[in-house]
Amino acid sequence: MDSAAIDRFEAGRGRLASLAYRLLGSAADAEDAVQDTFLRWQAADRERIEVPEAWLTKVLTNVCLDRLRSAHARHERSAGAWLPEPLLDGDPMLGPADTFEQRESVSLAVLTLLERLSPVERAVYVLREAFSYGHAEIAGILDITESASQQHLHRARNRVAAERRGGGVEADPASARRVVEEFLAAAMSGRTDRLVALLTDDVTAVSDGAGLARRLLRVTTRERVASFVRAGFKPTPAKRRLAGGSLSLHIAPVNGGPAVLAVVDGRVVGAVAFAVGDGRVTSLHGIATADRLTRLNEAWRRHAPEEPVVGTW
Incomplete structure:
Protein backbone atom coordinates (compact mmCIF):
# COMPACT_ATOMS: atom_id res chain seq x y z
CA MET A 1 0.00 0.00 0.00
CA ASP A 2 1.36 3.42 -0.90
CA SER A 3 1.87 6.14 1.69
CA ALA A 4 -1.06 8.19 0.37
CA ALA A 5 -3.48 5.31 1.04
CA ILE A 6 -2.05 4.79 4.51
CA ASP A 7 -2.28 8.51 5.27
CA ARG A 8 -5.88 8.59 4.10
CA PHE A 9 -6.80 5.77 6.45
CA GLU A 10 -4.87 7.25 9.37
CA ALA A 11 -6.63 10.58 8.89
CA GLY A 12 -9.91 8.86 9.67
CA ARG A 13 -8.70 6.39 12.29
CA GLY A 14 -9.86 8.45 15.25
CA ARG A 15 -13.40 8.81 13.88
CA LEU A 16 -13.57 5.11 13.09
CA ALA A 17 -12.35 4.19 16.58
CA SER A 18 -14.90 6.42 18.30
CA LEU A 19 -17.68 4.97 16.14
CA ALA A 20 -16.55 1.42 16.91
CA TYR A 21 -16.36 2.16 20.64
CA ARG A 22 -19.95 3.44 20.69
CA LEU A 23 -21.12 0.40 18.74
CA LEU A 24 -19.23 -2.19 20.79
CA GLY A 25 -18.77 -0.54 24.20
CA SER A 26 -15.24 -1.92 24.41
CA ALA A 27 -12.02 -0.09 23.57
CA ALA A 28 -10.17 -3.35 22.91
CA ASP A 29 -12.90 -4.61 20.57
CA ALA A 30 -13.03 -1.22 18.88
CA GLU A 31 -9.29 -1.32 18.18
CA ASP A 32 -9.67 -4.81 16.69
CA ALA A 33 -12.53 -3.61 14.48
CA VAL A 34 -10.48 -0.68 13.23
CA GLN A 35 -7.59 -3.02 12.43
CA ASP A 36 -9.93 -5.36 10.53
CA THR A 37 -11.15 -2.34 8.56
CA PHE A 38 -7.57 -1.36 7.75
CA LEU A 39 -6.84 -4.85 6.43
CA ARG A 40 -9.89 -4.65 4.17
CA TRP A 41 -8.79 -1.20 3.01
CA GLN A 42 -5.38 -2.63 2.26
CA ALA A 43 -6.87 -5.45 0.17
CA ALA A 44 -9.48 -3.33 -1.63
CA ASP A 45 -9.33 -2.01 -5.18
CA ARG A 46 -9.02 1.56 -3.96
CA GLU A 47 -9.15 3.02 -7.48
CA ARG A 48 -12.82 2.04 -7.58
CA ILE A 49 -13.67 3.63 -4.23
CA GLU A 50 -15.19 7.02 -4.98
CA VAL A 51 -15.64 8.28 -1.38
CA PRO A 52 -13.10 6.65 0.95
CA GLU A 53 -14.67 8.02 4.15
CA ALA A 54 -18.05 6.54 3.27
CA TRP A 55 -16.49 3.23 2.26
CA LEU A 56 -14.49 2.98 5.50
CA THR A 57 -17.51 3.90 7.61
CA LYS A 58 -19.60 1.21 5.92
CA VAL A 59 -16.94 -1.46 6.35
CA LEU A 60 -16.23 -0.53 9.98
CA THR A 61 -19.92 -0.47 10.89
CA ASN A 62 -20.54 -3.88 9.37
CA VAL A 63 -17.44 -5.33 11.04
CA CYS A 64 -18.91 -4.15 14.35
CA LEU A 65 -22.33 -5.58 13.52
CA ASP A 66 -20.75 -8.94 12.75
CA ARG A 67 -19.09 -8.85 16.17
CA LEU A 68 -22.34 -7.95 17.92
CA ARG A 69 -24.11 -10.81 16.16
CA SER A 70 -21.41 -13.38 16.86
CA ALA A 71 -22.27 -16.34 19.06
CA HIS A 72 -19.60 -15.39 21.59
CA ALA A 73 -20.83 -11.81 21.92
CA ARG A 74 -24.47 -12.89 22.21
CA HIS A 75 -23.59 -15.36 24.95
CA GLU A 76 -21.39 -12.93 26.91
CA ARG A 77 -23.81 -10.04 26.74
CA SER A 78 -27.04 -11.99 27.21
CA ALA A 79 -25.53 -13.78 30.20
CA GLY A 80 -25.70 -10.50 32.10
CA ALA A 81 -21.99 -10.28 32.87
CA TRP A 82 -21.14 -7.38 30.58
CA LEU A 83 -20.65 -3.66 31.21
CA PRO A 84 -19.12 -1.02 28.93
CA GLU A 85 -15.43 -0.27 29.25
CA PRO A 86 -14.89 3.08 31.04
CA LEU A 87 -12.58 5.66 29.48
CA LEU A 88 -10.99 8.70 31.07
CA ASP A 89 -12.19 11.97 29.54
CA GLY A 90 -9.78 13.21 26.92
CA ASP A 91 -9.37 9.76 25.41
CA PRO A 92 -9.67 10.26 21.64
CA MET A 93 -11.81 7.12 21.40
CA LEU A 94 -14.64 9.03 23.08
CA GLY A 95 -14.83 11.03 19.87
CA PRO A 96 -17.04 14.03 19.15
CA ALA A 97 -18.51 15.84 22.16
CA ASP A 98 -19.89 19.03 20.66
CA THR A 99 -23.57 18.33 21.34
CA PHE A 100 -25.53 16.88 24.25
CA GLU A 101 -26.50 13.89 22.10
CA GLN A 102 -22.86 13.14 21.29
CA ARG A 103 -21.81 13.37 24.93
CA GLU A 104 -24.76 11.33 26.15
CA SER A 105 -24.17 8.60 23.56
CA VAL A 106 -20.84 7.72 25.17
CA SER A 107 -21.99 7.80 28.82
CA LEU A 108 -21.83 4.45 30.59
CA ALA A 109 -25.54 4.71 31.35
CA VAL A 110 -26.52 5.04 27.68
CA LEU A 111 -23.92 2.52 26.45
CA THR A 112 -25.49 0.05 28.87
CA LEU A 113 -28.98 0.86 27.58
CA LEU A 114 -27.81 0.35 23.99
CA GLU A 115 -27.17 -3.29 24.86
CA ARG A 116 -30.94 -3.76 24.87
CA LEU A 117 -31.25 -2.71 21.23
CA SER A 118 -30.83 -4.97 18.25
CA PRO A 119 -27.47 -4.54 16.46
CA VAL A 120 -29.10 -2.63 13.59
CA GLU A 121 -31.07 -0.38 15.95
CA ARG A 122 -27.87 0.35 17.83
CA ALA A 123 -26.01 1.19 14.63
CA VAL A 124 -28.76 3.52 13.38
CA TYR A 125 -28.98 5.25 16.76
CA VAL A 126 -25.22 5.82 17.00
CA LEU A 127 -24.79 6.94 13.39
CA ARG A 128 -27.66 9.41 13.71
CA GLU A 129 -27.31 10.69 17.28
CA ALA A 130 -23.53 10.75 17.65
CA PHE A 131 -22.35 11.32 14.09
CA SER A 132 -25.31 13.16 12.53
CA TYR A 133 -25.60 10.93 9.47
CA GLY A 134 -28.76 11.40 7.41
CA HIS A 135 -31.13 8.52 6.84
CA ALA A 136 -30.07 8.20 3.20
CA GLU A 137 -26.44 7.80 4.30
CA ILE A 138 -27.38 5.33 7.04
CA ALA A 139 -29.43 3.32 4.56
CA GLY A 140 -26.39 3.07 2.30
CA ILE A 141 -24.11 2.03 5.17
CA LEU A 142 -26.45 -0.69 6.44
CA ASP A 143 -28.00 -1.75 3.13
CA ILE A 144 -31.52 -0.94 4.30
CA THR A 145 -34.16 1.49 3.07
CA GLU A 146 -34.47 5.05 4.36
CA SER A 147 -37.86 4.14 5.77
CA ALA A 148 -36.34 1.22 7.67
CA SER A 149 -33.64 3.52 9.02
CA GLN A 150 -36.27 5.94 10.30
CA GLN A 151 -38.23 3.10 11.93
CA ASP A 172 -23.49 20.87 34.86
CA PRO A 173 -20.10 19.14 35.36
CA ALA A 174 -19.19 21.18 38.45
CA SER A 175 -22.59 20.56 40.04
CA ALA A 176 -22.43 16.85 39.21
CA ARG A 177 -19.01 16.60 40.83
CA ARG A 178 -20.26 18.30 44.00
CA VAL A 179 -23.09 15.77 44.23
CA VAL A 180 -20.61 12.90 43.91
CA GLU A 181 -18.30 14.46 46.53
CA GLU A 182 -21.22 14.72 48.95
CA PHE A 183 -22.32 11.21 48.07
CA LEU A 184 -18.84 9.80 48.72
CA ALA A 185 -18.59 11.64 52.05
CA ALA A 186 -21.94 10.20 53.13
CA THR A 192 -27.25 5.96 54.92
CA ASP A 193 -30.08 8.48 55.39
CA ARG A 194 -28.03 11.12 53.55
CA THR A 204 -30.30 1.84 39.71
CA ALA A 205 -26.89 0.51 40.68
CA VAL A 206 -25.08 -2.03 38.53
CA SER A 207 -21.78 -3.71 39.38
CA ASP A 208 -19.62 -6.37 37.76
CA GLY A 209 -18.64 -7.63 41.21
CA ALA A 210 -14.95 -7.25 40.31
CA GLY A 211 -15.37 -10.14 37.91
CA LEU A 212 -16.07 -12.52 40.79
CA ALA A 213 -19.78 -12.92 40.04
CA ARG A 214 -21.16 -14.79 37.03
CA ARG A 215 -23.83 -12.15 36.52
CA LEU A 216 -24.01 -8.42 37.04
CA LEU A 217 -25.25 -7.25 40.41
CA ARG A 218 -28.31 -5.01 39.94
CA VAL A 219 -29.91 -3.07 42.76
CA THR A 220 -32.98 -0.84 42.68
CA THR A 221 -34.89 1.40 45.12
CA ARG A 222 -33.19 4.19 47.03
CA GLU A 223 -32.89 2.30 50.30
CA ARG A 224 -31.37 -0.82 48.76
CA VAL A 225 -28.96 1.17 46.63
CA ALA A 226 -27.88 3.21 49.66
CA SER A 227 -27.22 0.04 51.67
CA PHE A 228 -25.40 -1.53 48.72
CA VAL A 229 -23.19 1.53 48.28
CA ARG A 230 -22.49 1.84 51.99
CA ALA A 231 -21.39 -1.81 52.12
CA GLY A 232 -19.27 -1.36 49.02
CA PHE A 233 -17.44 1.71 50.31
CA LYS A 234 -16.88 0.32 53.80
CA PRO A 235 -13.16 -0.54 54.05
CA THR A 236 -12.21 -3.99 55.29
CA PRO A 237 -8.95 -5.97 55.41
CA ALA A 238 -10.40 -8.46 52.93
CA LYS A 239 -11.10 -5.71 50.38
CA ARG A 240 -7.60 -4.31 50.78
CA ARG A 241 -6.12 -7.77 50.19
CA LEU A 242 -8.27 -8.22 47.10
CA ALA A 243 -7.22 -4.80 45.77
CA GLY A 244 -3.55 -5.43 46.48
CA GLY A 245 -3.05 -2.83 49.20
CA SER A 246 -4.44 0.32 50.75
CA LEU A 247 -6.43 2.42 48.31
CA SER A 248 -6.86 6.12 47.65
CA LEU A 249 -10.08 7.42 46.17
CA HIS A 250 -10.11 10.04 43.41
CA ILE A 251 -12.91 11.79 41.56
CA ALA A 252 -12.23 12.06 37.84
CA PRO A 253 -14.28 12.58 34.66
CA VAL A 254 -15.05 9.27 32.95
CA ASN A 255 -17.20 8.96 29.81
CA GLY A 256 -18.39 12.51 30.26
CA GLY A 257 -19.49 12.19 33.89
CA PRO A 258 -17.97 12.08 37.38
CA ALA A 259 -16.54 8.81 38.64
CA VAL A 260 -14.85 7.62 41.81
CA LEU A 261 -11.63 5.77 41.01
CA ALA A 262 -10.00 3.43 43.52
CA VAL A 263 -6.22 3.55 43.07
CA VAL A 264 -3.47 1.34 44.52
CA ASP A 265 0.17 2.31 43.86
CA GLY A 266 -0.83 4.38 40.85
CA ARG A 267 -3.03 1.65 39.39
CA VAL A 268 -6.81 2.01 39.04
CA VAL A 269 -8.43 -1.11 40.44
CA GLY A 270 -12.04 0.02 40.36
CA ALA A 271 -14.30 2.71 38.96
CA VAL A 272 -17.79 3.79 39.96
CA ALA A 273 -19.35 6.05 37.32
CA PHE A 274 -22.26 8.29 38.29
CA ALA A 275 -25.09 9.76 36.27
CA VAL A 276 -26.47 12.88 37.93
CA GLY A 277 -29.66 14.77 37.18
CA ASP A 278 -31.39 17.60 39.01
CA GLY A 279 -28.94 17.45 41.91
CA ARG A 280 -29.28 13.73 42.63
CA VAL A 281 -27.71 10.47 41.49
CA THR A 282 -29.78 8.69 38.85
CA SER A 283 -27.56 5.64 38.28
CA LEU A 284 -24.23 4.09 39.27
CA HIS A 285 -22.06 1.66 37.32
CA GLY A 286 -19.28 -0.11 39.19
CA ILE A 287 -16.49 -1.78 37.22
CA ALA A 288 -13.54 -3.57 38.75
CA THR A 289 -12.76 -6.36 36.29
CA ALA A 290 -9.10 -5.81 35.47
CA ASP A 291 -9.29 -6.25 31.70
CA ARG A 292 -12.07 -3.63 31.52
CA LEU A 293 -9.75 -1.06 33.09
CA THR A 294 -6.69 -1.55 30.86
CA ARG A 295 -7.09 1.50 28.65
CA LEU A 296 -8.25 3.70 31.51
CA ASN A 297 -5.11 2.72 33.41
CA GLU A 298 -2.90 3.58 30.46
CA ALA A 299 -4.46 7.06 30.41
CA TRP A 300 -4.27 7.38 34.19
CA ARG A 301 -0.51 6.78 34.14
CA ARG A 302 -0.16 9.70 31.70
CA HIS A 303 -2.59 11.82 33.70
CA ALA A 304 -1.60 14.23 36.47
CA PRO A 305 -4.31 13.35 39.01
CA GLU A 306 -5.64 15.75 41.58
CA GLU A 307 -5.11 15.01 45.24
CA PRO A 308 -7.29 12.09 46.34
CA VAL A 309 -10.60 12.83 48.01
CA VAL A 310 -9.81 9.98 50.41
CA GLY A 311 -6.08 9.52 50.96
CA THR A 312 -6.13 6.15 52.69
CA TRP A 313 -9.04 3.73 52.43
Missing part, protein backbone atom coordinates in the same frame (compact mmCIF):
# COMPACT_ATOMS: atom_id res chain seq x y z
CA HIS A 152 -35.13 1.68 13.62
CA LEU A 153 -34.24 5.13 14.96
CA HIS A 154 -37.77 5.68 16.25
CA ARG A 155 -37.74 2.37 18.13
CA ALA A 156 -34.24 2.96 19.48
CA ARG A 157 -35.03 6.45 20.73
CA ASN A 158 -38.22 5.24 22.39
CA ARG A 159 -36.45 2.39 24.17
CA VAL A 160 -33.60 4.59 25.37
CA ALA A 161 -36.00 7.32 26.51
CA ALA A 162 -38.21 4.82 28.34
CA GLU A 163 -35.32 3.47 30.41
CA ARG A 164 -33.14 6.57 30.71
CA ARG A 165 -32.81 7.86 34.27
CA GLY A 166 -32.99 11.58 34.94
CA GLY A 167 -35.06 12.42 31.87
CA GLY A 168 -32.06 12.91 29.59
CA VAL A 169 -31.19 16.30 31.10
CA GLU A 170 -27.49 17.17 31.08
CA ALA A 171 -26.02 18.10 34.46
CA ALA A 187 -20.91 6.69 52.01
CA MET A 188 -17.64 6.87 53.92
CA SER A 189 -19.29 8.19 57.07
CA GLY A 190 -22.02 5.56 57.04
CA ARG A 191 -24.81 8.15 56.83
CA LEU A 195 -27.25 8.62 50.79
CA VAL A 196 -30.95 7.96 50.32
CA ALA A 197 -31.63 11.68 50.01
CA LEU A 198 -29.03 11.97 47.25
CA LEU A 199 -30.68 9.25 45.11
CA THR A 200 -33.59 9.59 42.70
CA ASP A 201 -36.68 7.46 43.24
CA ASP A 202 -35.87 5.30 40.17
CA VAL A 203 -32.12 4.98 40.82
